[in-house]
Amino acid sequence: MTATSRQAALIASAWATAMLWPQVGAHAQSVEELRDMSIRDLANFDVSSVTKSAEALGGAPGAIYVITHDDIVRSGNITLPGMLRLAPNLQVMRGGNGGLVVTARGLSGNADAQNFSNKLLVLIDGRSVYTPLYSGVYWDMQDLLPEDIDRIEVISGPGATLWGANAVNGVINIITRPAGATQGFYATAVAGNRTRDAGLRYGGRIGDRINYRLYAKAHRNRDTSSTADDDSWRVQGGFQVDWTPTDVDRVMVQGDAYGGSRAQLGAPREDITGRDILARWNRDGATSSLQVQAYYDHSGRETRAGGGRFSVDTFDLDIQHSIAAGSAHHVVWGGGARVSRYDIDGTPSIQFDPGRRTLLLANIFAQDSVKLSPRLTFIAGLKLEQDPYSGPALLPNARLSWRADENLLLWGSASRAIRSPTPFDRDVVEKVDGQTLLIGPSTFRSEKLSAFEAGGRLITAAASFSISGFYNVYDDLRTVEFAPVGIFPLRWGNGIKGHSYGFDSWADLRLTDWWRLKPGYSLLIQRFRFKPGADRLLGVTQVGNDPKHRVTLRSSMDIGTRINLDADLRYVSALPNPRVSGYVELGARIGYMLNEQAELSLSGFNLLHKRHYELPATQANAVPRSLFVALKWHL
Secondary structure (H helix, E strand, O other): OEOOOHHHOOOOOOOOOOOOHHHHHOOOOOHHHHHHOOHHHHHOOEEOOOOOOOEEHHHOOOEEEEEEHHHHHHHOOOOHHHHHOOOOOOEEEEOOOOOEEEEOOOOOEEHHHOEOOOOEEEEEOOEEOOOOOOOOOOHHHOOOOHHHEEEEEEEEOOOHHHHOOOOOOEEEEEEEOOHHHOOEEEEEEEEEOOEEEEEEEEEEEEOOOEEEEEEEEEEEEEOOOOOOOOEEEEEEEEEEEEEOOOOOEEEEEEEEEEEEEEEEOOEEEEEEEEEEEEEEEEEEOOOEEEEEEEEEEEEEEEEOOOOOEEEEEEEEEEEEEEEEEOOOEEEEEEEEEEEEEEEEEOOOOEEEOOOEEEEEEEEEEEEEEEEOOOOEEEEEEEEEEEEOOOEEEEEEEEEEEEEOOOOEEEEEEEEEEEEOOOHHHHOEEEEEOOEEEEEOOOOOOOEEEEEEEEEEEEEOOOEEEEEEEEEEEEEEEEEEEOOOOOOOOEEEEEEEEEEEEEEEEEEEEEEEOOEEEEEEEEEEEEEEEEOOOOOOOOOHHHHEOOOOEEEEEEEEEEEOOOEEEEEEEEEEOOEEOOEEOOEEEEEEEEEEEOOOOEEEEEEEEOOOOOEEOOOOOOOOOOEEOEEEEEEEEEO
16 A cells, blocks of 8 residues: 555665664675685674674674675675575565565464564664554565665564564664765666666765765566566665764765555555655764664555555654773663654555554663673663553563683573554454454553573684574464454454574585585474463464474685676475475576676576465465576776
């Protein structure tokens, strides 16, 4: 359900620098420099998502996987969900015609029970892109030029103490490159059996202290087979300006605008529109740093022929202060407020009462990293969050890391997270033939998680290994219940509890100077049950239909100085209920450097089968094989 017509596709604003700007600049290496770095050097890259302050990846006490700029451009993926498949600790399931599920450690939802993937927080340069309407992400409304992405930090496990409610099972932090690293002219064109894509970017400089870039991007995709009107398209553009007025101050302003449309099987087309602008100021001192960030985001969807529409306007202000208190303490504290105004015109079958609201989400947090010894660090944090529906919530976290030696880090953590109620939980009204079938009651409570994790990371010059085990205890998960008297209208309840456990593991192996392998394996076991008094409708699998095993293997080869060859093999075991058979699939890309400025590549995805299912057939179409040729030109 989105905004209006094709001609209304305007492009004005851009994607920006990083979550913490000073660290992003350190990541502006070229692809060639990244290829030549040792595994140990790569482990010294700064990441910010685990503790919300810069630290080397090798010392980050959490289950974090980093998809590097090199990984992204060499994979051939031109969409964010495609890039996220490179993370072995993420579960990405795709169906035709826009169907998509992205989650970590299960609870992917079940569309037949109207329960969706809604426990993963996604950020683009510090701007939250999950919708406050149901806590999920509209992935067809998120797009970037792959060349402009510096890295994607993927955390398995809760991050609520730092990032707030809805950072339940994981956090995806997408960080773009600073404008100074994207200078000059860049163009790309993609053509294939299902995809057309084109992008333009120009980066320049004003004096010694201002860098900027402008970009435009167009994408068209045909997901399914030969049926008419089964495609999607979008156009997008934007800008970014980085300004260093003094040696200790940094200012960044960025913005985007986009529009598009997608087909819906058995329904009229759906239009999308959006725009956003973000500003950030950083001041860095010898023992402290301050960041102030504000953004505005508008998104809208509309189904043609009176099929329903909504729009959401979000205003966000966030302040963060980091202080080094002596040699033993590093304190990060801050707070923020987010105001979301939405307007929904429902359909005869799905309505919201009321259809307009203004939601205020406010928080304050503090975290202290204490050096107990040169090798032992204890991290404790607490966030107080005021939710518009459920009131105040305390979100604590405790984390211990031990540097056994220069190569080995061991860590453990305990934390609490919630998924707070949304308009879809509290205000929805569903009807059939004019009769009310289901309502979102005012009694619906937050879904809760208590998480316990332990892991280790071993890094040498030629290899790195990471493993993280988890035990998650869930309560008050959403169910469908009968009316207090009689049967209808049905209503949401909090009638499921249970636990899940398993582990995520991966490695990075530099076999030779020209060949690297990245294997990964994840195990997930879920045990859920109805709570006493629940009406036991639809079964416990309504909380998630997830595979038990996932195996990935990525190979990257440099053949001489002009040719690079990459392949991604994945195995996903069967989904239990509704059952979907397991599958093995392969993606591959071969790139050839025509000269120092131009590269020609051929990419293929889902090469082993003409079609395969990743989601139940009642929810989405089969995923087809796709091939395309891409040309990139830097000047």
